[in-house]
Amino acid sequence: MKHHDREALLRQIQEVEFATLELNLYLDTHPTDNNALIQYNQLSNQLLMLKQQYDMCYGPLLNFGFSPSQYPFRWIEGPWPWERQY
Amino acid sequence: MWIYEKKLQHPVRIEKCDLRMAKYLYTQYGGPDGELSAAIRYLNQRYTIPTKEAKALLTDIGTEELAHVEMIATMIYQLTEGASVEELEAAGLGSNYAIRERALFPADANGVPWTAAYIQAHADPVADLHEDMAAEQKARTVYENLLDLTDDPGMKDALRFLREREVVHFQRFGEALRIVQEYKESKKIF
Secondary structure, three states: OOHHHHHHHHHHHHHHHHHHHHHHHHHHHOOOOHHHHHHHHHHHHHHHHHHHHHHHHHOOOEOOOOOOOOOOOHHHOOOOOOOOOO | OOOOEOOOOOOOOOOOOOHHHHHHHHHHHHOOOOHHHHHHHHHHHHHHOOOHHHHHHHHHHHHHHHHHHHHHHHHHHHHHOOOOHHHHHHOOOHHHHHHHOOOOOOEOOOOOEOOHHHOOOOOOHHHHHHHHHHHHHHHHHHHHHHHHOOOOHHHHHHHHHHHHHHHHHHHHHHHHHHHHHHHHHHHOOO
């Protein structure tokens, strides 16, 4: 997979997760807004699928068992978010 | 428990090397109104906040602030990574180099180390949430100062994103404060 494909998928994850984070904060103070909650659950499913796709193609996105890994353990592979190649 | 995601909350694309800006950015890393102060403030206040809405909000915003610490640190790291000693010195980062080479350190733009004296906790939810709202406004104005100091598009994009988050957090803390005040009113014990 090419570098820009990884970047594009990552960007998509960042966008969807930004929406779920924003809805999460909103729902913290508006827990009975059902429309927001429906949107939150829909985006949460979408986010899960995107993350699974990322894990399979580019290695684990999350640590501690939240992302499976191929052999050898791919979690230790860069680029890390602070590195320029990221 | 926290889980790490191997990604930034928002992309950081630094297009030109600007060490002067790296020094200024330190204020949002380990300065009084910086992201580290914010994360520790909220994650520490949540234990004694009484309402369920505010417990969730302090946990979630505190967690988001940790992602902002990472964005600021990434910007500083990338700006200083390839710089020569002479360049670091010329940008006022010579004293940092003397102490720790190119290592990052939670300090403000003048090198003053981060201290817990920047934050407070009172267990009084009205006092705590007012502090949190003030902190978001102070961080917003610092981001506006930083935006005045750079014309790099990548830098501006990241700073604008972080500035906007302060505005959203202020709004949410204001709502949590209203809920806390209603809760206190319903209990009527002082």
